[in-house]
Amino acid sequence: MINVPHVIPYQGSKRKLAEDILSFMSFDINTLYEPFVGSGAITLASAVNGKAKKFVVADKLEPLAELWKLIIDNPEKLVSEYSILWNEQLDDPRGYFNKVRIDFNKTKSPSKLLYLIARCVKNAIRFNNNGDFNQGADHRRLGLKPEKVQKEANQISNLLRNKISVVAGDFRGVISSATENDLIYMDPPWQGTSGKKDPRYAFLLNIDELIEELHKLNERNVPYMLSFDGTCGDKSYGGDLPTSLDLFKVELNAGRSSQATLLGRDDVTIESLYLSPALMRKEVKKKIKKTSKQYDFIEEGN
Numbered sequence: 358m359i360n361v362p363h364v365i366p367y368q369g370s371k372r373k374l375a376e377d378i379l380s381f382m383s384f385d386i387n388t389l390y391e392p393f394v395g396s397g398a399i400t401l402a403s404a405v406n407g408k409a410k411k412f413v414v415a416d417k418l419e420p421l422a423e424l425w426k427l428i429i430d431n432p433e434k435l436v437s438e439y440s441i442l443w444n445e446q447l448d449d450p451r452g453y454f455n456k457v458r459i460d461f462n463k464t465k466s467p468s469k470l471l472y473l474i475a476r477c478v479k480n481a482i483r484f485n486n487n488g489d490f491n492q493g494a495d496h497r498r499l500g501l502k503p504e505k506v507q508k509e510a511n512q513i514s515n516l517l518r519n520k521i522s523v524v525a526g527d528f529r530g531v532i533s534s535a536t537e538n539d540l541i542y543m544d545p546p547w548q549g550t551s552g553k554k555d556p557r558y559a560f561l562l563n564i565d566e567l568i569e570e571l572h573k574l575n576e577r578n579v580p581y582m583l584s585f586d587g588t589c590g591d592k593s594y595g596g597d598l599p600t601s602l603d604l605f606k607v608e609l610n611a612g613r614s615s616q617a618t619l620l621g622r623d624d625v626t627i628e629s630l631y632l633s634p635a636l637m638r639k640e641v642k643k644k645i646k647k648t649s650k651q652y653d654f655i656e657e658g659n
């Protein structure tokens with residue numbers, strides 16, 4: 358795949374699976390929706406590969422959506438604010454991280470969020486019950502360099518400016534305008550095994566609400582893909598979705614998890630991708646068209 362720019366190092370990013378996921382996007386997509394955008398691995402890979410004409414992304418975590426707006430509309434401002442933070446930390450990286458965390462919890466500044474994500478343990482954002490960022494710093498590294506932010510943010514801005522709309526809010530608001538000529542890629546926060554609140558994300562999704570939305574999309578014939586559960590070794594995450602949704606499940610190999618690598622185990626993470634009935638019809642139609650073209654060609658050649 359062509360080189361894809363990335364500026365937000367985000368735990369749970371779908372970067373490694375982007376090529377596999379994009380292989381199910383072979384029809385002409387008008388707008389690609391990514392309503393749980395995070396670092397937007399699929400939007401970025403799709404934009405670089407010319408998979409859609411327009412893009413809509415959303416995240417309920419407001420400062421993250423604001424960070425996306427800044428990357429697209431004013432990368433220079435992001436780079437200048439981020440460079441100040443990165444350089445100011447050099448005298449006392451430990452104390453400085455804590456200071457920025459306190460500031461961020463008051464101001465919700467998007468460039469401070471990028472600094473915190475880039476410097477925190479495993480790039481995994483965590484919030485307490487008051488909604489305050491409470492992940493600690495990884496003291497072995499200083500976070501991505503300002504030059505890297507500059508290069509990647511400029512590329513992303515050039516790639517998506519005038520083609521993308523960024524929304525801070527719940528996924529339901531944005532997907533309500535999707536049509537049968539669009540595609541929605543959804544990567545909601547994992548359900549987890551124990552039903553306990555997953556501290557990795559600011560919000561956890563109510564599974565019944567998600568299922569209700571999927572039914573509505575089916576009724577409207579909207580093609581969508583959903584990354585949902587996963588298994589890693591003998592641990593499994595998430596549960597099966599109801600058969601009434603008529604989804605087609607594909608298993609993707611996400612390689613060894615960093616956790617398994619740390620523990621010296623060979624576990625391979627298998628992630629499920631569910632394809633909606635409307636998407637399956639599009640993909641099948643495309644395949645039939647291709648096959649019949651080949652057939653026509655053979656006929657003509659004879």
Ligand SMILES: C[S@@+](CC[C@H](N)C(=O)[O-])C[C@H]1O[C@@H](n2cnc3c(N)ncnc32)[C@H](O)[C@@H]1O
Pocket residue numbers: 367369370371372392393394395396397398399415416417418421526527528529544545546547558559560561562
């Ligand atoms: C698993 S992450 C997505 C990662 C993304 N695929 C990537 O490549 O980085 C899920 C994201 O959904 C957001 N989120 C959680 N609940 C949401 C909701 N109800 N509506 C919109 N976004 C939500 C979280 O803030 C988080 O950024």
